[in-house]
């Protein structure tokens with residue numbers, strides 16, 4: 001049974017699929033490769049080609065479509081019909097046979113169990129903070145992870161999100177009618193506004209979303225501990241003296257879990273460091289046997 005928040009969020013993504021793109025821009029698999037973002041390339045390089053991947057809250061599906069180019073089993077699940085319809089069109093157009101799409105509400109454990117497959121890697125990027133019950137969503141999706149399987153959780157950080165919340169307030173008040181300022185803010189996050197569908201998708205997602213929550217590293221560590229997930233790392237890094245992220249730390253690398261002092265220090269830094277990304281960070285872990 002969908003919750004009130006779930007209904008609102010589902011309706012929102014049906015009107016505003018994310019991340020969205022102009023379908024006409026993708027005429028071959030090569031176009032999908034060219035359009036892949038640096039982080040998608042890093043994931044592609046770091047996940048073995050024979051691994052199965054589940055992308056939860058795949059939206060319009062660029063990431064999972066791209067990852068399926070060199071793999072036999074990549075799934076994308078989401079509860080938004082419009083997003084999945086767009087993804088299906090892309091799948092058909094580019095003949096992506098190893099990319100599987102399915103409508104699933106991750107807060108509904110029965111729908112999760114019905115999937116009937118478990119995966120080596122689970123990506124859940126930018127989803128849980130829109131569910132209304134991030135922990136329940138997290139617990140449910142672990143059902144789909146194989147023992148020893150890897151998981152990446154992308155969330156808004158309580159500290160890191162402060163600049164975006166400030167920008168949001170500005171766009172609702174003194175810059176309410178100022179398109180230039182709004183364009184500038186969205187350019188901060190996505191670089192340019194050439195792809196109109198994408199720019200609109202990002203604007204809606206960041207500035208007009210009906211529901212979001214913010215979280216801390218400590219909270220995610222507690223979720224991990226309670227559910228036998230071994231902590232690996234975060235992006236940006238939570239290792240005390242490392243500034244940069246993936247290029248230096250890699251992904252799926254095990255490091256020491258940060259203590260409360262380091263977490264506080266790092267998250268304070270994220271106010272500036274992740275300001276452009278809206279305070280977004282990813283935590284990596286691995287399911288214990």
Ligand SMILES: C[S@@+](CC[C@H](N)C(=O)[O-])C[C@H]1O[C@@H](n2cnc3c(N)ncnc32)[C@H](O)[C@@H]1O
Pocket residue numbers: 006009010013018019056057058059060077078079080083104105106107124125126127130131205
């Ligand atoms: C911000 S988008 C993230 C899309 C993609 N993961 C990315 O990083 O570009 C959030 C997605 O999560 C989906 N979503 C939110 N709540 C969900 C739920 N309870 N079950 C399944 N999907 C959900 C939305 O439909 C939307 O497509």
